[in-house]
Amino acid sequence: MSFHAESDRPPPHVLTPSSEEDVIAELSGGKGRNLHTLTAAGFQVPSWSVIGLDAFAAFSRGSGLDERLESLLDEDWESRAGQIAAEIALLIEAAPLDEHIAAAIALAYTQAGGGLVAVRSSGAEEDGTEHSFAGQFDSFLNISGLDQVTAHVRRCWASGFSERSLRYRAQRGLPPGTGGVAVIVQRMVPAERSGVLFTADPTAGRTDRHVVSAVHGLGEGLVSGAVDADTVVLDAATGDLLSTVIGDKQERYDAGTGPGCEVSPVADEDRKALSLTTDDLARLHAVGVRATAHYGAPQDIEWAIADGTLWVLQSRPVTTLGPAPEPQGELRLWDNSNIIESFSGVVSPLTYSFAADTYAKVYDSYARALGVRGEKLREVQEWTPHLLGYVHGRVYYNLHHWYRMVRLAPLYPLNRRVLEKSLGVAESISDETADTLHPFTPGPGLRGRMVRLVRTAIFTGRFLTIRKAMDTFHRDFYRAYEVFNNVDYDALPGDETYRRFRRMQRELIEKWGPMQALDATILLSVGLLALLTRRWLPDAPEWFTWAAAAPGQDVESAEPAWALAELAAKASADAEVRQLLDRTPDADAYRALREAGHGEFLAAVDAYVADYGYRSPDELKLEVPDLHEKPAGLFTLLRDAQPGAAGRGAGDRGGEADTYLDQHLRGPRRWLYERVRNKARAALTDRERLRFCRTRAFGSAKRMLRAIGRDLARTGAIDTWDDVFMLRLEEVRGAYEGMIAHTELKELAALRRRQLAADAELHAPARFTTHGAPYWSGNLERAGWTGGPAARSGARELRGTPCCPGVAEGPAVVTDTPRDIGGGILLTYRTDPGWVAALPSAAALVIERGSPLTHVAVVARELGIPTVVQVRNVTTEIRSGTRVRVDGAAGTVTVLAEPEPPSDSRP
Incomplete structure (x- = not known):
């Protein structure tokens, strides 16, 4: 066993919510990974930073402690665990800190906000799939000042060698000293109410109820048993109150100023008072539903409420329910990411089916353009019709199929990461899952390698000639578009309009496939640009790559x-x-x-x-x-x-971006960076041109299908012309091709209109998984499809992805339509390209969903409008009229003042 680190190891990492996922996974330990997951998923988590696992290795090496640890933890360590633990604790407390370690601790304290903090151990193996290490490492609350923080970081490191930790390892046959301990520094929440939420009953083993334990003040009293908590049981599906037990609150733990927890008496009138309000319970239920859906299993959630904000401190699986039955059927991952930019809220069956048919045709054509033939093409054709899903009236990416599509082009590991960024996907799939997703069964041996080589060569040719191909496509597209656009379809017989619609699909849509090499070009060039930025410009602001790749003012x-x-x-x-x-x-x-x-x-x-x-x-x-x-x-x-x-x-x-590059990058690196940058900018410019073509193609289809609806209404096939939107494309086709009786259409339209109205009342999760048939076996119920709006947590600052730098203050305009902005801060759940014309009316733009490559975000950068995207729950947390500050470089939205309540005009 050796505790030595490499001689050229860089300074230790201090990790934050914006750190790269792979670095978080490697260096933040179990609790740190969990905090990052919660923060990335949009839960309200107190500000935190993590002193990485590499910090203790550097401390141990630099102080000469590693040789002493190695000699102590010899072959006889199990019999002397208590003595060894005490000796190691003294050694860690006394060993000198070099300036790099001290600076890392100071930086972590600053990034957590300074003041009163918690200092918590985060073991490398903690919350693992084989061993939980629950309760084996130390955490300390209410720590204030850098000296105290430093002292408690040492104590956290020492807890990795505590007697209980060493005996835990011995019982499981694990060697000592492996893994290590990272240290979390997190802002203390001055809790008014706190406790634990189980999203399943851990005593009865029931998943149909939530159990909330709550106390006044800080939850440490609940954990230690010093305070008898209130216990509330909620219906897991509806949040309805099922039962309440009021605890005997003899003492209250308060967030004092010194280390540890201060205990104070509870007033007599508070002893029988329920700690939680109705609003608290609603918010806790909403958080529980979200967490269970996010993790895919019941959760044990530590929470606190302070100044009206519900904070999630930690979430771990409920471990006392016994093994859950393995879900049956194919795993599907659904995500609305930036597809919500095109198809927001509930959409009609005709819109969905036309979009799904268009995607299938385009990507089938794309595969052909890359030389996919025969049995491999037939395998591709099994999943291209299902790139989009339709769940309770909402359109979702069937995300695993998009990874398959990306794999048609070379450099899959890089391209899938950029795909996630460009789609605005909140979290990556695992490398293990990603490696199983192929567009078709890979060929074995030399023959398989030759097929991949040929496809790579074809793609490379298209990559190098994409500008010329785009110019040719635009010329042919607009030539055909003029033919289809300058027609009065209401003056034509219905079957003639239908015939022209089918021809339009062939001439405007099916020829689109080869142009999807442009998306692959964007993924590759932007991915390379981001890679070069990380390597050569590690201190560049987060918005820099998007600014460097911006298409320019002629977009x-x-x-x-x-x-x-x-x-x-x-x-x-x-x-x-x-x-x-x-x-x-x-x-x-x-x-x-x-x-x-x-x-x-x-x-x-x-x-x-x-x-x-x-x-x-x-x-x-x-x-x-x-x-x-x-x-x-x-x-x-x-x-x-x-x-x-x-x-x-x-x-x-x-x-x-040019100014920053002039200051920080020169010579051959600058030349290469500019070559990649120019390719990315050209590709993004071409994508915006291509999207305008898509707009016009859909516009032509819209005119034709509306004319077809009026024809079906004239013949009596449907009651009113707009009932056509309640039909699927294959049913419209069947009406004109003799595959469906006209008498069936009225009942179909009426049934779907009722269903769509009911679907509109549901709260739709942004991302969820299903096994087997999505609507069966409780898939959607487990995923968090519920009625009613989400509850507010009262957060005062929300974070997202910086998109365009600049700071703006003003009243929030929370809207789902681009109107009545009047120079305010535009906050919206999603946008679509039609919002572009409204951008000049906004002082800043904040989008809950979407990505830095969302169409409106691209244009907002060109207009110089401070923009932040992927701000979870912003339209729930902030109301119109709230005064906010948007920092487009930091990616923050800060509440400055709540809106004035409406005056009561009654006498």
Whole structure:
């Protein structure tokens, strides 16, 4: 056994929520990994940092302690565990700290917020799959000041060699001194109420109820047994109160200022009072449902409530229920990530089925373009129709299939990581799972390697010539698009419109496949850029890579924002037009402008609709009219626009990246970095052009399918023309191809409309797993599909992924439609490309879902709007009117002041 570390080992790590997942997994220990998982999943966790496992190795090596430890832990260590533990504790307490270790401890204390903190051990093997090490290591509460923190870090290190830890190892046949102990430094919460939540009854072994134990003040009294807790049992599905037992609160643990916990008497009137309010119980139930769904098993959750915020301190599996039965059937991972940008909330069956059919055709064509043939192509065709799922009216990525798709291109390990970033996926799948996902059965031996080599060569050719291929595609696309777009489909017979729709699918959509090499190009080039940034610019801010890869101010998708700002400037320059727009309802504005003789301004409006009429909110949802059909939406955006706010070049984040590069990177490295950067920028520019094509293709499909709906209504097949959205694409096809009777369609439409209304009332998780048939065997119930809105925790600061630097303060506008922003801070669960025109009206942009490569985030960077994405629960925690500060570089959203309550106007 040896405790020596490498002679050239770098300074010890201090890990934070923004640290890379692989570093967290390697160096943070069991509790540290758990804190990172909770934080990344969006739970409200007190600020923390971890002094990595490598810190003790460096301390031991630098102080000469490692040789002494090795001699103490000889072959006879089991019989002398108590004596050895005491001697090691004295050695660790007395050994000198070098400046690197001392600096790491000071940094960890600072990053946890300073002041009063908890110092907690985090064993490398703790909470493992084979051994839990529960209760084997020490934790200390209410520690204040760097000297005290340093002293308690030493005590945590020593607990890795405590008598109980050594005997635990001996009982399990484990050698001493392996693994090591990381140390967590975490801000203390001045708890008003605290306790433990079990999301299954650990005594009765029942998973249909939650059990809450709670006390006033700090939960250490509950753990130690010094305080008799209140116990509340809740229905696991509904959160309804089933039973309550009020504890005899003879003492209360308070968060004092010294080490340990201070005990104080409880007033007589409090002894019989329930520690928890109805709102507390609702929030605890919501957290329990989320945690169980997230981990896939019942959880034992430590929590505290302070200043109205529910904090999650720790979560571990409930270990007393006995082994759960192994779930049966194929594992599927569902994630709405940035698909919610295109298909938000509940969507119609026609929208889903058209989208799923389009994805299947495109990626089947992509596989063909990479040379996949024969039996391998047939295997690909087994999963391409199922890239998207439809659960209770919501669209989800069937995520494992997307990993299979990414593996069609070379450099899979790099590309899958960038795929997760670009989709905005909150957590990675394990390497073990990722390695099992193939687009088709890999060929063995030399033949398999040759097939992969050929596919790599084909991809490389497409990678190198993607710009030329894009130019050719755009030329052919717009040539065909002009043919399909300039037709009055309502004037055609229904079967002729259907025939043209099928032709449009062949000519505009099925030829899209080879262009998916562009997505692979983005994954590869952005992945390489991020890799070079980490290697050569390790101190670069988190937003830097996205700024370096920004397409530039000529990105086509920003055109609607610039065009709307110019239109707003025209309106502001004419007082009569401005006054008319301000006093006229949006639905009547076009007619009012015409009657008032403002022909020149109407010509500008018509030009905007002609160019960008398909780019409107929910543009890919077939059931939502675009600006061509309902131009009132343009006047809604126009009234809210800030004239001149989106001038070209306003957000020159690429220039900021250039300045940073000039200061920190030169020579051959700079040359190579710029080559990769230019490839990434060009690919992202082309992607925005391609997305505009997608918008127009969906716009054409929308016009055709609406005309088909009116034809079906005229024939009596459906009651009203918009019932067509309640049908699936294959049923529309069946109506014209003789595969379904017209008499079936009315009942189908009525049934689905009722079901969609019920689905809209459900709370949908962002990510969940199922086994076997998703709707069966309690899959969705376990995943957290519940009725009603999520409860607020009262958090004052939320964190997300920095996307565009800058700081803005103002009133929050929490909305699911891009209107009435008025220069406020725009907070939304998701966006879609149709929101671009509203961006100039926002001082900052905060998106709960999505990624730095979300379409609106890309454009926001070009407009210089401070932007943070992936801010969990922001639309639950913050209400409209709340004054907030957004820091786009730090990725934080801070509540400055709650909105004033509405005045009571009653006499």
